[in-house]
Amino acid sequence: MRSVESVIAARKAAGGGALVGYLPAGFPDLRTSIEAAVALAENGVDVIELGLPYSDPVMDGPVIQAATLTALTAGFRIHHAFEAVAEITSRVDTPVLLMTYWNPVLQFGVDRFADELLAAGGSGLITPDLIPDEAHDWLAASERTGLDRVFLAAPSSTDARLSQAIEKSRGFVYAVSTMGITGARSDVDTAAKALVARLRTAGATSACVGLGISSADQVREVLQYADGAIVGSALVKALADGGVTAVASAASELATGSTLS
Amino acid sequence: MALRDQSGPYFGEYGGRFVPESLIAALDELDEAYKAAKVDPVFQAELAHLHSTYTGRPSIITEVPRFAEHAGGARIILKREDLNHTGSHKINNVLGQALLARRLGKTRLIAETGAGQHGVATATAAALFGMECVVYMGEVDTERQALNVARMRLLGAEVIPVTAGSRTLKDAINEALRDWVANVENSHYLLGTVAGPHPFPVMVRDFHKIIGEEARQQVLDLVGRLPDAVTACVGGGSNAIGIFHAFLDDPSVALYGYEAAGEGAETPRHAATMTKGRPGVLHGARSYLLQDDDGQTVESHSISAGLDYPGVGPEHAWLADIGRASYLPVTDDEAMSALRLLSRTEGIIPAIESAHALAGTITLGKQLGPESIILVNLSGRGDKDMETAGRYFDILDAGAEQS
Numbered sequence: 001m002r003s004v005e006s007v008i009a010a011r012k013a014a015g016g017g018a019l020v021g022y023l024p025a026g027f028p029d030l031r032t033s034i035e036a037a038v039a040l041a042e043n044g045v046d047v048i049e050l051g052l053p054y055s056d057p058v059m060d061g062p063v064i065q066a067a068t069l070t071a072l073t074a075g076f077r078i079h080h081a082f083e084a085v086a087e088i089t090s091r092v093d094t095p096v097l098l099m100t101y102w103n104p105v106l107q108f109g110v111d112r113f114a115d116e117l118l119a120a121g122g123s124g125l126i127t128p129d130l131i132p133d134e135a136h137d138w139l140a141a142s143e144r145t146g147l148d149r150v151f152l153a154a155p156s157s158t159d160a161r162l163s164q165a166i167e168k169s170r171g172f173v174y175a176v177s178t179m180g181i182t183g184a185r186s187d188v189d190t191a192a193k194a195l196v197a198r199l200r201t202a203g204a205t206s207a208c209v210g211l212g213i214s215s216a217d218q219v220r221e222v223l224q225y226a227d228g229a230i231v232g233s234a235l236v237k238a239l240a241d242g243g244v245t246a247v248a249s250a251a252s253e254l255a256t257g258s259t260l261s
Numbered sequence: 262m263a264l265r266d267q268s269g270p271y272f273g274e275y276g277g278r279f280v281p282e283s284l285i286a287a288l289d290e291l292d293e294a295y296k297a298a299k300v301d302p303v304f305q306a307e308l309a310h311l312h313s314t315y316t317g318r319p320s321i322i323t324e325v326p327r328f329a330e331h332a333g334g335a336r337i338i339l340k341r342e343d344l345n346h347t348g349s350h351k352i353n354n355v356l357g358q359a360l361l362a363r364r365l366g367k368t369r370l371i372a373e374t375g376a377g378q379h380g381v382a383t384a385t386a387a388a389l390f391g392m393e394c395v396v397y398m399g400e401v402d403t404e405r406q407a408l409n410v411a412r413m414r415l416l417g418a419e420v421i422p423v424t425a426g427s428r429t430l431k432d433a434i435n436e437a438l439r440d441w442v443a444n445v446e447n448s449h450y451l452l453g454t455v456a457g458p459h460p461f462p463v464m465v466r467d468f469h470k471i472i473g474e475e476a477r478q479q480v481l482d483l484v485g486r487l488p489d490a491v492t493a494c495v496g497g498g499s500n501a502i503g504i505f506h507a508f509l510d511d512p513s514v515a516l517y518g519y520e521a522a523g524e525g526a527e528t529p530r531h532a533a534t535m536t537k538g539r540p541g542v543l544h545g546a547r548s549y550l551l552q553d554d555d556g557q558t559v560e561s562h563s564i565s566a567g568l569d570y571p572g573v574g575p576e577h578a579w580l581a582d583i584g585r586a587s588y589l590p591v592t593d594d595e596a597m598s599a600l601r602l603l604s605r606t607e608g609i610i611p612a613i614e615s616a617h618a619l620a621g622t623i624t625l626g627k628q629l630g631p632e633s634i635i636l637v638n639l640s641g642r643g644d645k646d647m648e649t650a651g652r653y654f655d656i657l658d659a660g661a662e663q664s
């Protein structure tokens with residue numbers, strides 16, 4: 001399995017950047033979510049961000065809220081996420097990060113969660129509501145297992161906090177493009193560019209921009225200054241509206257923005 | 262360290278900040294502004310002036326002997342937060358935070374509300390200070406507290422019914438947090454209870470501790486000694502910590518919090534967080550929480566919208582763990598019968614939330630006996646609950662809807 005960081009670095013070296021694609025596990029059902037994630041990998045997505053459905057997703061907008069609620073209502077359990085990661089990583093060579101709010105990990109047991117994710121072939125965690133300051137147990141578990149840990153950096157973060165996010169992250173730093181939550185926006189905030197510049201000054205070598213990116217043009221624009229572009233709601237919407245075929249073509253369209261033109 | 266001196270961000274293993282990075286700067290800004298205001302005599306004088314000329318503080322205490330006859334003959338004294346402007350304790354915290362928001366140059370207040378009391382108080386402060394106000398309220402709650410929705414709108418606030426998740430208070434908090442993340446530049450999130458990320462649990466407690474400080478002295482003046490027990494209902498826990506705080510270091514005073522057991526703590530339909538929950542993270546803090554094996558929040562149920570919350574403030578979790586306070590469940594039926602009892606024996610109609618404290622106190626009084634003195638926080642008045650009570654007791658005339 002190639003590491004997230006090396007995949008991103010390779011895409012950058014080739015003159016483009018990485019396309020990171022988000023889909024929730026278990027939406028619209030577990031089988032389809034696995035097929036959809038595989039379709040992402042086969043259509044130009046470089047890193048898969050698999051969401052773990054949670055009852056109180058404060059970082060997510062209406063599209064992802066609706067999708068994860070569907071998954072939960074249909075009976076999604078944490079072990080389904082590990083099953084999905086295992087099957088995806090057995091079928092494609094694309095690294096898979098789990099995006100999860102903190103309480104499910106806490107209740108499962110931080111060490112046990114890390115062990116199961118590692119056994120399933122997962123690369124690590126993106127933790128939207130866990131700041132490094134509160135992450136002692138996860139820092140230890142990820143050190144022990146070698147799993148990646150992606151923390152967030154925001155336009156409002158102080159320089160000291162940006163440095164901390166860079167120092168504690170492994171894989172990449174998730175640069176929040178705008179002061180907001182997930183959901184497609186017509187223009188990605190100029191704040192993203194300024195934030196990545198500040199992250200660079202603070203020494204970041206792997207920074208991906210997320211929140212609000214929904215078109216190949218936006219991917220291309222972001223990759224002029226960032227190492228990766230993260231797309232979520234646009235892919236979830238394609239899956240909701242047109243199934244695996246639609247998410248595959250949405251991914252391949254987005255991927256035109258991540259290659260050197 | 263005295264128990265009263267806890268200042269966060271942790272209470273034992275509870276509290277902290279489990280929020281998106283985007284909010285950290287705003288929380289730090291708030292924390293600093295609050296710390297400065299706390300020791301600033303100008304700020305304290307402004308708040309005290311508002312309380313004496315607007316809130317109606319100090320609120321009185323009322324001894325209720327006819328009610329007490331049904332509680333083992335213990336002497337029962339009510340702290341009358343129901344007499345505050347807007348009808349509950351919520352205004353204490355709202356005026357404090359609104360003053361802080363103004364200091365921070367924020368022009369827009371965001372609030373969540375369950376019963377609507379906190380939303381009404383926030384809309385009131387926004388009107389008073391000339392600020393914009395947006396209140397998130399679960400759709401289920403907008404229906405059962407329709408009167409408060411109208412009050413908020415009349416006060417100029419925008420009320421947004423939340424249709425996500427369980428459509429109650431927890432979902433309203435999620436929506437308020439999302440709004441805050443997106444509008445943190447000009448907006449203050451005026452959280453209405455002692456939950457949430459630091460500094461909210463400490464700051465909201467400090468704005469409410471005036472309840473216990475006043476009541477402690479008032480009880481001393483009335484009966485010449487401290488009460489044997491202090492009781493309050495617990496939703497998120499703000500009125501409870503407000504009255505408990507002054508007594509935390511009085512070891513002779515027992516502290517009881519009553520949480521909503523809905524149809525029974527043994528049924529799936531309750532909001533008895535401490536009785537039935539276990540530690541976890543929700544809405545930015547680690548505390549007790551109603552959740553399933555996977556850490557998914559479980560929907561709570563209570564006849565009282567203000568107690569219908571699957572979490573509880575971190576300081577309460579800590580007080581429970583160290584054994585300083587006890588938290589017991591009270592069912593819908595027990596609360597409603599206490600509501601009727603206080604109405605009929607004393608001419609005081611309590612909020613359904615507060616009726617949980619009264620119901621718990623009836624049982625406690627019987628245990629403690631006639632020599633005992635119990636101070637109860639009557640956190641709010643029942644006007645907002647007449648629709649629910651009318652239906653519960655079947656005392657609405659058919660077809661007598663107001664036109």
Ligand SMILES: Cc1ncc(COP(=O)(O)O)c(C=O)c1O
Nearest residue numbers: 378496497498499500567640641
């Ligand atoms: C009158 C009254 N009491 C109590 C509560 C519960 O909140 P807390 O536990 O924060 O005091 C509410 C909440 O809406 C309320 O309106």
